[in-house]
Amino acid sequence: MVGGKTVIGKKILTKLIVIALAITIIIPMNLRPAAAEDVLDIKAKAAILVDANSGKILYEKNSKAPLPIASMSKMMTEYLVNEAVKNGKISWDDKVTVSDYAHKISQNTGLSNVPLELGGQYTVKELYEAAAIYSANGATIALAEKIGGSEKNFVQLMNDKAKKLGLGDVKFVNATGLVNKDLQGMQPEGTSLTDENIMSANGVAKLAYNLIKTYPEVLQTSSIPKKTFQEGGKYPVKMDNWNWMLPGLVFQYPGMDGLKTGSTDSAGFCFTGTAKRDGQRYITVVMGANSYNSRFSETAKLMDYGFSNFEKVTLVSKGQTVKGNKTVKVVKGKDKEVKVVAKDDVTLAIKRGEAKNYKATVQLSGKSIDKNGNIKAPIKKGTKVGQIVVKSSKNEDLGFINTNNQSYDLVVDKSVDKANWLVLSFRGIGSFFGNLWDSIVGGIGGLFK
Template sequence: MLSASMFGYSDKASAAPVLKSSSETAILVDGDTGKVLYQKKAEQVLPPASMSKMMTEYLVNEAIKKGKIKWDQKTAISTYAHKISQNRSLSNVPLRSDYKYSVKELYEAMAIYSANGASIALAELVGGSEEKFVKMMNDKAKQMGIKDARFVNCTGLNNNDLQGFDSVGSKTDENKMSAKSVGILAYKLINDYPEVLDIASIPTKWFRPNTDDKILMKNWNWMLPELVYGYKGVDGLKTGTTDSAGYAFAATAKRDGTRLISVLMKSDSYKGRFDETKKLLSYGFENYSKETLLPKGYELKNKKTLPVIQGKDKEVGIKTKEPVTMLVKNGEKENYKPVLVIDKKHLDKDGKLKAPLKKGEAIGHIELKYTGKEKDQGYLLNDGSGKGQASVVTTKAVEKANWFVLSMRSTGHFFGGVWDSAMDTVKGWF
């Protein structure tokens, strides 16, 4: 790795308040880059309850994107989905077994009102059965880089609440995830399908208006600006509550171009999860600022060019392809230093950059290393996805030299070495 400092000024940070969450586990991240701003026991695995439905939402949106289903497509309601939907002690909109509902209707009931019967109906449509859909959920979690999740149903209910219809796990099983994994799921959902926030942000809506089945769905996310604990900028995402999970909440808010995601699990009360979320989000918005740490076209000091072997030219210029903008704690901007990392595929066995190279070819990246006193919390995913770093590209093409040129260089190196040896010998005579 090659590194160089790019910041030549000093800016003392004012001490930020120490954040302490009363929830059992919590995490706060930058919604654009996945940079972790705060975490408390974030890898402790707990039941996520209805936050599980974010994975159901993801797979429904993915199926629509791939053309497997459509928003206006109608689907019948199975005995299973119908029976669960009649249980009003759970979150539900009662569904008719003799009626077909559109995907959009069911999705809105799931995303706004956390309707469990509607979730099952969507899972059966996309997967063919809930059992097959659950496999899709677990497979997708692994694809997302989530290692600790185990889904046994599409709703987040305890299997004991499924009235004998449970198809995966034991009779008392329920889904399990860590706060960090829920954060990854929320991050993937809103970045891959940002349109989900159009529905997640709806405070109230009638299900089946102008019919005998109409029900006013009030969003369980009471931090939406129009609702009881309204908080500026909140536009999602999903609450969760069961006896074993307690009160959980995955929230997202955007202010002045900055998006945050917070997740907490096992808060002490219904209101408490909103109070704790407000504390997390306010900490992020008040103590972090979006900064451009690397401009587009940035050149590392003392590394504006790199030597190239086997090329017609012996060196090539390099620069960043795009800027790097990320949330930085106030006063900490100077504590990020650029580090150059060259992709191994562009290096020979001795670690030297090799020709041929195209103009504008990405040969590696510059990542930003934190050098301050506080502990760097890292990212939700350290998978080289390009967040918090910039691609490094060549400023010109370097063709591979032909065998004659390479031979002449080798000969030149040989005779140069002989001449140097001879001169050393002559110097020894005097």
């Protein structure tokens, strides 16, 4: 019997061990959110996929790690050039005189360049196209000197803008994205020979997102596959866009129209891409790919994942109210309440079949809202009175490029004038008697309990 009990005991113990092992294996697998990067197996140091409409992050791999960004830096140069044009500081037709520094760098055939004449004059537009299409480094320096007075001053503008845009852990040391040792000892004052521009894939994506949102016309230039620099001039140069995913080029991808490549020994092969199909645009960033070609093949993986697995979903249409938050009380207004509606469509890319996991809620805020959450009269139609915030109930949701939850402007759908003293007086009297009547009814009712 003792031996039998021992055998039975061992069998029970074995079963318990098997069950315990099964539980430890199965439960974590069920609880662990499925990582998109495990599905895509992106061959790069870092990568990210973003919905260009809402800034929603759809995939990321090591996206917060600061890494060298090489010539993707020129997107910030593009941003500042467009900003200077918009603000009237420069115009596209302004002439830029080439300095000794810009000239020497432009003559380096080991770098991407269009040769510039010392003291020669080129329009802002010509230099901008050379930088955006052909990643011309000398042209980029000439633009930086035009806007900042010196590359050092321009680099300060780059870092200031990065901070304003919230690009995270960023370090700009030059306008081009080259390693400083390639600047022939002329690198900006205060930087070392080993310095280079640093940013995360998340930061690069955010820069691209803001660039396209603020200056969508940049895509008109970035989408040009081939162009001749100074066509008809003394030294014309054929420029083939380094973005080989543009239509007609080696790795052409449907809808691709930007944005910027980059490569150095330390950065590896990098690419910020953007493509639009059927009204949906995505932004991708690949950093530290293994080869010139692989940055494009990995980008194609990201784009395919976006276009195949996500759909454009409008949670609240422009001019519509949010479910459960149709009106807000107006204090001292001719109308006692007013509808609050979406200023624009609340639209984002959501994985197919998962729209039910997303909810739009209202958050009232601003100078038109009092401490009790009421709207203060008078107020004009279209005045912002808060935000519509979009949240996902799923733990594995990756959030948005700017915040964990995206917000959209909430506005009033009509003007409400302030009520005159007579109306307010009658309302006060009515409220007094209404409260008095409620008290009497309540008191009488209490007698019969």
